[in-house]
Amino acid sequence: MIDVPKRSGKAKFRGKVLATLAFALWQSTAYGQMNHQHASEAACEETNLRCASKVTPAFGPDGKLWLTWMAGGQVSVASSKDGGRSYSAPVLVTKERLNLDSGPDARPKITVDHNGGIALAFAIFKDKAFNGQVLYTRSADGGKSFAELRPITSSNESQRFEALALDGDGTVFAAWLDKRNRVPAQQRGQKYDGAGLFFASSNDGGATYSESLLAQDNTCECCRLGLAFAGPGRPVVVFRKIFEGGVRDHAIVTFSDPAMPGEVHRVSWDDWQIAACPHHGPSLSISAAGTYHVAWYTNGKVRKGLFYARSRDGGKTFSAPVPIGRPDRNPTRPYVIAGPREAAMVWKEFDGEKTTVNLMTSRDDGATWSSPKAISSTTDTSDHPLLISDGRRSYLSWMTKADGYRIQPIVEEP
Amino acid sequence: MKRQLLSGAFLLAFLLTAPAAETPRELKPFGRGSWQDILRSHAGRPTIVHFWGVTCGPCKVELPLLGQFMRDHSAIDMVTISADLVPDLPGAARSMLEKSGLAPAENWIFSDGFVERLRFEIDPAWQGDIPRTKLISREGAITTIEGSAEMKELEKWFDQQLAMRR
Helix, strand or coil: CCCCCCCCCCHHHHHHHHHHHHHHHHHHHHHHHHHHHHCCCCCCCCCCCCCCCCEEECCCCCCCCEEEEEEEEEEEEEEEECCCCCCCCCCCCCCCCCCCCCCCCCCCEEECCCCEEEEEEEEEECCCCCCEEEEEEEEEECCCCCCCCCEEECCCCCEEEEEEEEECCCCCCEEEEECCHHHHHHCCCCCCECCCCCCCEEEECCCCCCCCEEEEEEEEECCEEEEEEEECCCCCEEEEEEECCCCCEEEEEEEEEEEEEEEEEEEECCCCCCCCCCCCCEEEEEEECEEEEEEEEECCCCCEEEEEEEEEECCCCCCEEEEEECCHCCCCEEEEECCCCCCEEEHHHHHHCCCCEEEEECCCCCCCCCCCEEEEEEEECCCEEEECCCCEEEEEEEEECEEEEEECCCCCCC | CCHHHHCCCCHHHHHHHHHCCCCCCCEEEEEEHHHHHHHHHHCCEEEEEEEEECCCCHHHHHHHHHHHHHHCCCCCEEEECCCCCCCCCHHHHHHHHHHHHCCEEEEEECCCHHHHHHHHHHHHCCCEECCCCECCCCCCEEEEEEEECCCCHHHHHHHHHHHHHH
């Protein structure tokens, strides 16, 4: 038996004091940890691709795959000459950690022109009220370096959810959601819902942008835009609009030239009346035949879930919405592309543990679609699935927290 | 002397552990199973669970109204859950809750990046739109209000809860 020596009164007292302080410090640390804890969509905190929460791809004219991503509070770019098996050393577009817009529908955007010039844009939260600011930059040396970041507009109001697209002549068209008309309307005593769809274009490869102009007021303020070209100089934007009575259904506008928005048409009558941020914007692609393909999410009175419709008259009218995915698997984040060989559509489904990316393809420009097929899966959080084309075939681009980034060719379904 | 030193240590302990008077209560980390924990801990009591986010415009308008509703209806359990995913969120969330008078509520914050799974546990069909409010009756019946809730609607529900109690 081992005798435990009795401690003196002083020692006991010192022990009590130390124990009390130790407990206090432990409590304080635990409290601090709890209050600094936040959910992370990323696998790690560094700036490399593996730590990205959002990855956006683009193919260059030479078939090189370009990626831009958000990781570690910064935006980076890298390229791959071998279809995504290996990548160049990443180049930081940002010089410091920024409060990047990390909303579910936010991501950096990239275009690569015929000369290899890269235009890039993304949004940050610029203040404690989470007002946004769209920043842009350009690389004229093949992605080796990027120009200093500049705001896409001089307006100090909030801008988010930018979209970039490249016209055939190298013009970069940008559209975004902008709250600049909100305060003036309120000062006039008028109610102003949502934000405005603003746009600008760049004739110098994204080095400078024209004055920003309004295409449409009262858009939903928290959903991504769908952007594509109907032909040279004719950008098309699909967006969630706030219709009469607070109904947040989708609308589309085709420009007659990059500075002239046309008439706004309604894509569907879902009747989703909601004063909320759906955080779930649409997807648009336009085929060589001029067919508009649109996919979207709604939780309206008329229909709920993901839907697809097409327009063969330049966005004036759309086909009856076709439901996408299994209703019991919460289908989400649709993306559609009119590729060189077929149209393809992907979306996510979730069974409570596993997320799958599902695919349908169409050989007749969206008139009929193949049966859905799961083509990828993951068991942790994931970015939206995206589709891109290199002019020969289409690819799925998908960032996942557990399994990293993947790009895989779309195999046409029978 | 010893008593004074010990008192001092306890005072220091209190100062280190107690949140400052103006600081809202800690945000509880909302992870897997938290939804069931909330349902269990409020069983038998009328409860309002409000999902919101600091980057959501309509939420900024609704939050102070809910704070006032809570002050006016002390018999209701008020639970808020921040369902946004932006960095450095806890500070911003606490600040907004405090300004809205919701600091005394039971306040949670999503603490798992796999938000699909968190949402699935709450409602398999919920895609993440906020604000969203769930009214949970004494019997456990859940009514979901998508988007901003009308305070009149909450009043009506509260009156029904009172009537059922009588």
